[in-house]
Amino acid sequence: MRTLMTALLLSAGSLQAAPIAMEDQSQLTVPDGQAAAHFAPPAESDLPDNAFGEMVRQGHALFVDTRRLMPEAVGNGMNCSSCHLDQGRMAHSAPLWGAYPMYPAYRKKNDKVNTYAERIQGCFQFSMNGRPPAADSPQMTALSVYSYWLATGTRTAIETPGRGYPEVPQPAGGYDFARGQQVYREQCAICHGDQGEGQKVADDYVMPPLWGADSYNWGAGMHRINTAASFIKYNMPLGKPGSLSDQQAWDVAAWINRHERPQDPRLVEGSIEKTRLKFHANDGVNLYGQKVEGVVLGQGTGR
Numbered sequence: 001m002r003t004l005m006t007a008l009l010l011s012a013g014s015l016q017a018a019p020i021a022m023e024d025q026s027q028l029t030v031p032d033g034q035a036a037a038h039f040a041p042p043a044e045s046d047l048p049d050n051a052f053g054e055m056v057r058q059g060h061a062l063f064v065d066t067r068r069l070m071p072e073a074v075g076n077g078m079n080c081s082s083c084h085l086d087q088g089r090m091a092h093s094a095p096l097w098g099a100y101p102m103y104p105a106y107r108k109k110n111d112k113v114n115t116y117a118e119r120i121q122g123c124f125q126f127s128m129n130g131r132p133p134a135a136d137s138p139q140m141t142a143l144s145v146y147s148y149w150l151a152t153g154t155r156t157a158i159e160t161p162g163r164g165y166p167e168v169p170q171p172a173g174g175y176d177f178a179r180g181q182q183v184y185r186e187q188c189a190i191c192h193g194d195q196g197e198g199q200k201v202a203d204d205y206v207m208p209p210l211w212g213a214d215s216y217n218w219g220a221g222m223h224r225i226n227t228a229a230s231f232i233k234y235n236m237p238l239g240k241p242g243s244l245s246d247q248q249a250w251d252v253a254a255w256i257n258r259h260e261r262p263q264d265p266r267l268v269e270g271s272i273e274k275t276r277l278k279f280h281a282n283d284g285v286n287l288y289g290q291k292v293e294g295v296v297l298g299q300g301t302g303r
């Protein structure tokens with residue numbers, strides 16, 4: 001596994017990325033030209049056998065097995081590690097070691113300075129379509145301690161290369177649903193299902209869904225086509241990061257995000273249009289409240 005991950009990091013690291021202003025977290029990204037120089041978080045075997053080590057192990061368990069261990073907080077088929085690959089360790093997959101040292105930070109999304117716990121609560125509310133645990137809950141402490149440990153040796157308030165997802169610029173010709181559908185059929189459906197429904201074994205997801213009631217909701221960062229394209233280009237197909245062209249990444253991201261998913265929990269007065277104006281009009285490239293083939297998207301899936 002180590003060797004595979006190292007190979008993946010090397011191939012992903014050779015792609016170039018552009019920097020953005022630090023206070024704009026709508027699209028996390030980091031300048032990164034040094035191929036193999038990614039930060040290496042500590043190994044599990046380095047963990048001390050004491051109360052701190054125990055807390056790290058608990059945080060790790062919650063991160064990779066979130067749905068099963070925190071059913072009250074998760075409203076879909078995701079674990080944190082569904083989008084933060086290799087247990088939150090992988091560069092260009094919004095690794096926890098890239099995140100932890102960068103908080104507290106201002107976020108446009110909720111227009112305030114967010115603590116690290118508040119940042120995680122955001123992923124519970126939107127990406128996990130759930131109910132965030134309290135900032136002082138044992139689970140939140142464990143998730144924070146796990147992140148803190150992974151970040152051992154990084155510098156606070158200085159971006160570590162490999163943080164976030166590198167930005168994939170929108171191709172000059174935009175994106176195309178039909179081409180995206182074709183990429184999906186050829187390279188994604190085998191794992192994520194013909195209808196983006198994922199795959200279950202004995203009622204438990206072994207491959208996460210990409211749309212529908214068990215996916216991330218309309219308020220999640222991944223609902224932006226630009227963010228999904230970045231994640232996809234650097235992380236998918238699983239085991240072959242960097243193999244899609246920018247165009248293919250945008251096309252397939254658009255295809256995924258033109259499907260229904262759970263409603264944005266910030267829904268304004270029951271109105272898709274009001275919600276679009278308030279939260280989606282200036283939030284990257286997204287289809288919430290847009291008419292596609294005669295149907296307004298953002299209806300939600302009833303959960």
Ligand code: HEC
Pocket residue numbers: 025026027028063066078079080081082083084094095096098099100102119120123124127128143163164216220221222227
């Ligand atoms: C559906 C995919 C998805 C899931 C599931 C998910 N996240 Fe995220 N997470 C993202 C995206 C996308 C971003 C980047 C946000 C952006 O660009 O706005 C992010 C950002 C973050 C950040 C900040 C990264 C940084 O560098 O500032 C942290 C911390 C984080 N997530 C933790 C979690 C935790 C903990 C969980 C589980 C409770 C979780 N995420 C579940 C997609 C996901």
Ligand code: HEC
Pocket residue numbers: 081082083085086183184187188189190191192206207208209210215216222228231232236237238252253
């Ligand atoms: C070999 C199986 C496989 C293939 C092929 C594959 N994926 Fe994935 N994908 C996964 C797994 C597994 C995860 C969750 C990560 C984990 O658990 O390690 C994932 C996670 C994701 C996620 C974030 C989590 C979610 O459910 O929203 C997206 C988006 C995604 N894949 C898109 C794609 C796209 C687009 C393609 C095709 C270009 C693709 N995947 C091809 C296995 C695959």
